[in-house]
Amino acid sequence: MIEQTVRGLLEQVQTIAVVGASNKPQRASYRVMAFLQRCGYKVIPVNPALEGQELHNEIVRGSLTDISEEIDMVDIFRKSAEAGVIVDEAIAMKAKAVWLQLGVVDDQAKARAENAGLTVVMDRCPKIDIPALSIETPSES
Numbered sequence: 001m002i003e004q005t006v007r008g009l010l011e012q013v014q015t016i017a018v019v020g021a022s023n024k025p026q027r028a029s030y031r032v033m034a035f036l037q038r039c040g041y042k043v044i045p046v047n048p049a050l051e052g053q054e055l056h057n058e059i060v061r062g063s064l065t066d067i068s069e070e071i072d073m074v075d076i077f078r079k080s081a082e083a084g085v086i087v088d089e090a091i092a093m094k095a096k097a098v099w100l101q102l103g104v105v106d107d108q109a110k111a112r113a114e115n116a117g118l119t120v121v122m123d124r125c126p127k128i129d130i131p132a133l134s135i136e137t138p139s140e141s
Helices: 002-012 027-036 079-094 107-115 126-132
Strands: 015-019 042-046 073-076 097-100 118-120
Touching: 002 097, 002 126, 015 027, 027 042, 027 126, 073 079, 079 097, 079 107, 107 118, 107 126
Parallel strands: 015 042, 015 073, 073 097, 097 118
Antiparallel strands: none
16 A cells, blocks of 8 residues: 555655755765755755755755645655654645655644645655666656
């Protein structure tokens, strides 16, 4: 069932906000953002410490509330204890989905998001799921 959810989500989304984006190549968020861009997604990095800087040819935003365009999915690279606040921001900005990365688990935030009508994927990584599930991404459409 989760594979169908993941497939449907990644085949439909176009714009992804990566919260916790890093400018350090050794960090997973750096590599995942670059991968998602290569797959054809529009990816907006979010990190208050890097606000205004350029990362993978995109300007880093300080928070989700600094993004004026519609966001399909919020990809969260933060500690589990910090994920709930970001999920609540994603709900408020009417994102269609939230994705909590590997190791990021918050069942209460997941329930809030699902109750608000968002698709939720938790404790997974799109960089792993896209090739593993042979998901057709925007660059392949």
